[in-house]
Amino acid sequence: MKTKILTINSNNFEPSDLNGAAEILRKGGLVAFPTETVYGLGADGLNPDASRKIYAAKGRPSDNPLIIHIADYKALEELTADCPENGRKLAEAFWPGPLTLIFNKSSKVPYSTTGGLDTVAIRMPAHPVAYELIRISGIYIAAPSANISGRPSPTKAEHVIEDLSGIIDMIVDGGKADIGLESTIVDVTAEMPVILRPGYITDEMIRRIIGQVEYDKAVLTRIQDSGIRPKAPGMKYKHYAPRGALTIYEGNREAVVSEINKIAEEKLQAGYKVGIIATDETLSCYHRGIIKTVGTRKDVNTIARGLFEILRDFDSEGADYIYTESFENKQLGQAVMNRLLKAAGYHIEKV
Numbered sequence: 001m002k003t004k005i006l007t008i009n010s011n012n013f014e015p016s017d018l019n020g021a022a023e024i025l026r027k028g029g030l031v032a033f034p035t036e037t038v039y040g041l042g043a044d045g046l047n048p049d050a051s052r053k054i055y056a057a058k059g060r061p062s063d064n065p066l067i068i069h070i071a072d073y074k075a076l077e078e079l080t081a082d083c084p085e086n087g088r089k090l091a092e093a094f095w096p097g098p099l100t101l102i103f104n105k106s107s108k109v110p111y112s113t114t115g116g117l118d119t120v121a122i123r124m125p126a127h128p129v130a131y132e133l134i135r136i137s138g139i140y141i142a143a144p145s146a147n148i149s150g151r152p153s154p155t156k157a158e159h160v161i162e163d164l165s166g167i168i169d170m171i172v173d174g175g176k177a178d179i180g181l182e183s184t185i186v187d188v189t190a191e192m193p194v195i196l197r198p199g200y201i202t203d204e205m206i207r208r209i210i211g212q213v214e215y216d217k218a219v220l221t222r223i224q225d226s227g228i229r230p231k232a233p234g235m236k237y238k239h240y241a242p243r244g245a246l247t248i249y250e251g252n253r254e255a256v257v258s259e260i261n262k263i264a265e266e267k268l269q270a271g272y273k274v275g276i277i278a279t280d281e282t283l284s285c286y287h288r289g290i291i292k293t294v295g296t297r298k299d300v301n302t303i304a305r306g307l308f309e310i311l312r313d314f315d316s317e318g319a320d321y322i323y324t325e326s327f328e329n330k331q332l333g334q335a336v337m338n339r340l341l342k343a344a345g346y347h348i349e350k351v
C-alpha cells in the first residue's frame with residue numbers, strides 16, 4: 001500500500017486540513033499522527049476490525065491493550081463503567097495532556113481494544129493536531145506508539161516512515177514531539193491509585209492533586225528476575241531497544257567518562273562500531289567512536305526529548321555497542337531512566 005504523507009504546521013492549520021485523515025479513520029483505516037508525547041498509530045477504537053489492523057501493522061502481541069484518545073468529557077462517561085473521584089480530579093488537573101488513566105470499561109469498548117481486560121486506558125491529548133483529529137473525525141482513536149513493536153517510540157514523522165511506510169494509510173507529519181516520552185499511566189480503579197508507567201506527569205504532581213499514589217512494583221524492579229507481573233501488559237515486553245547492545249554507566253562523572261572511553265577504545269580495537277551517548281556537559285570529554293549529545297543536564301526535558309531519537313540514530317549508523325551516562329532518578333529523570341533501563345535490558349555498570 002502507498003502511505004500518504006500529510007504535512008501540517010502544528011501551530012497554524014485549519015481543522016479542515018485534517019478532513020482526509022479523519023475520513024480514513026472513520027472508514028476503519030490507520031493514520032499515524034503527532035501527540036505531545038510521541039507519535040501515535042490511530043484507528044477507530046470502537047471498531048474491532050480497525051484495532052486489529054493496529055496489532056498487525058505493529059507486530060504487537062494481541063494481549064497488549066491500546067489507549068483510547070478522546071477530546072471531551074462526554075467520551076469519558078461513555079467509555080467507562082464508573083469514574084472514581086481520583087480519576088475525575090486527575091483528569092481535570094492534567095487533561096488535555098500527557099496522562100493516561102485506567103478505568104473500568106463500559107460495554108461499548110470492545111475487548112479487541114483492551115486486550116481482553118475489563119479495564120480501559122483513556123487519554124485526552126493536548127497536541128493541537130491530535131486533539132482536532134479526534135474532534136473532527138467524531139470517533140474515539142485507539143493509538144499505541146507508532147513504531148514496530150520493540151523499537152524506540154517515534155518522536156518525529158521520519159521515525160514513523162522508517163517503521164510503517166507502506167503498511168499504513170497515512171502519516172500526519174506535525175513536527176517533533178515536544179515531550180519525547182510516552183504518557184504517565186495511572187490506574188485509578190482501586191482505592192489507592194497506582195502509577196504503571198512513569199512519564200512527564202510525576203508522582204509529586206499527582207500527589208499534589210489527590211494526596212497519595214503508589215508505584216506498580218514492576219516499575220521499580222528489574223522484572224525479568226523477580227517474576228513480578230506488571231499491571232500494564234506492555235511493560236513486560238522488551239521495549240525501546242536499539243539494535244546495538246546498550247550499556248548504562250553510573251557513578252561520578254569523571255569515572256563514568258573514563259570508563260566509557262576505555263571500553264569504547266577496546267571495542268573499536270576489536271573492529272566494532274561504537275556509539276556514545278554524551279550530554280552537552282561531557283561531549284568534549286569523549287575521544288573516539290560516534291559521539292552524540294542527548295541534551296543538557298541543566299534541563300532534563302531536553303534529555304527526555306532526545307532519548308528515543310538518539311537510540312534510533314545509532315541504529316541508522318549501525319552501532320554494535322552503545323554506551324551511555326545515567327541520569328538522576330527523580331522527577332522526569334525517573335521516566336528517562338525507566339526507558340533507558342529497558343532499552344539496555346537492565347545492563348548497568350556501576351563505577
Ligand code: TXA
Pocket residue numbers: 035037038039040041064065066067100102114117119120121123143144145146181182183185196231232233234235
Ligand atoms: O503517550 C502515550 O501514551 C502514547 C501516545 C500515542 O498517546 N501511546 C502509547 O501507547 O504509549 P502504547 O500502546 O505504546 O503504550 C500503552 C501502554 C502499554 O504498556 C499497555 O500495556 C498499557 O498502556 N495499557 C493499555 N491499556 C491498559 C489497561 N487497560 N490496563 C493496564 N495497562 C494498559
Ligand code: MG
Pocket residue numbers: 144145153
Ligand atoms: Mg509503545
